[in-house]
Amino acid sequence: MKKGFDPKNMATKDLHQLIIGSVAPRPIAFVSTFDENGNLNLAPYSFFNAFSSNPPILVFSSNRRVTNNTTKDTLHNILTTKKAVINAVSYDIVRQMSLSSVEFDPGVSEFEKVGLTPQPSHVIDVPGVKESPVNMECVVKDIIALGEHGGAGHLIICEVVYISIDENKFTDGKLDPYKLDLMARMGRNYYVRANGDAIMEIHQSVTDKPIGFDGLPDDIVKSNILTGNEIAAMACLLQFPDAEEKQKVLQTHFNGIKPAKELLHQKAAVLIREKKVEEALALLMA
Numbered sequence: 008m009k010k011g012f013d014p015k016n017m018a019t020k021d022l023h024q025l026i027i028g029s030v031a032p033r034p035i036a037f038v039s040t041f042d043e044n045g046n047l048n049l050a051p052y053s054f055f056n057a058f059s060s061n062p063p064i065l066v067f068s069s070n071r072r073v074t075n076n077t078t079k080d081t082l083h084n085i086l087t088t089k090k091a092v093i094n095a096v097s098y099d100i101v102r103q104m105s106l107s108s109v110e111f112d113p114g115v116s117e118f119e120k121v122g123l124t125p126q127p128s129h130v131i132d133v134p135g136v137k138e139s140p141v142n143m144e145c146v147v148k149d150i151i152a153l154g155e156h157g158g159a160g161h162l163i164i165c166e167v168v169y170i171s172i173d174e175n176k177f178t179d180g181k182l183d184p185y186k187l188d189l190m191a192r193m194g195r196n197y198y199v200r201a202n203g204d205a206i207m208e209i210h211q212s213v214t215d216k217p218i219g220f221d222g223l224p225d226d227i228v229k230s231n232i233l234t235g236n237e238i239a240a241m242a243c244l245l246q247f248p249d250a251e252e253k254q255k256v257l258q259t260h261f262n263g264i265k266p267a268k269e270l271l272h273q274k275a276a277v278l279i280r281e282k283k284v285e286e287a288l289a290l291l292m293a
Contacts, residue, residue, distance in 0.1 A: 028194025040084035049117035053192035068160035096142035248289035257293035
C-alpha cells in the first residue's frame, strides 16, 4: 500500500521535502553571476537539467524563499546581465559548494567566502569556477516565473555559448564519469557521489527491436527468483537462442540434465549478474 499526499493540503516546506526526496538524485548547477556593480555571486541549484542539444539549452530554477517569499541574488543578477556560468560540482569541491548556499548579504562574494577561484571565461565576462571540472558559459534566453508565493520557481533558460572541460577528465577522447566524480543532490541534507559502485553502464539500443517481456515465456516472466531487472536484461535481447545453444549451455552447467526449476532460475540469475545474459536465456529455455 502506498501513502497518499494532496499538495493542496500540505505546508510548502513539507511538500518541498517530498518532491526533492523523490525526484533524486539531481545534478547541481553551481551558478556564477555578477550584479550591475560587478559584485560576484556563486550559488548552487539542484532544480537543474539539460533540455536541448541543438541549440544547447540548460534550465535551472531559482525559487522564492519559503520563509519570507524573497528572491535570490542569482535571479537579480541574471535579470540585470542575462549572463551566467554553470559550473559542475565534483567531489573535490562539494563542501565548498554547500557552504556557498548560506544566505550571505547582497554584494558579498561567495567566491571569497568559500575559497574558490574566479576563472575568466572565453565568450562572456562572467567568470567561472577554476576548481570545477566543467564550466558552461551561458546567455539567458528567457525567465519564466511559475508563481508569486514562497517556494515558487523561476525557470531560467540558458543557452550554452562555450564549454571548458578539464582535459584530465577524458579517457580515449570521451568524458569519463569516474574521473569527473560528480555530486548530485538528494532530499534533506543527503548527496550522492557518482563514482565507484554508484556508476553502472546499461546499453540499450533505441532502434533495434528487442524480445520484450511479452515475448518471453511465462515461466520466466512470472519467476519467483529472478528480479525485474534480471528479466529485463533478457527481454532486451534481440533474438532467442537456437537449439544448439540451449543444449550446449545445459551440458556446460548441468551435464545435459535439466534440473529443478528453482535451481535453474538461481543459476540463470548468477549468469545475468556475470553479464552472460544470452547464456542465461538459453539455459532457461533449454
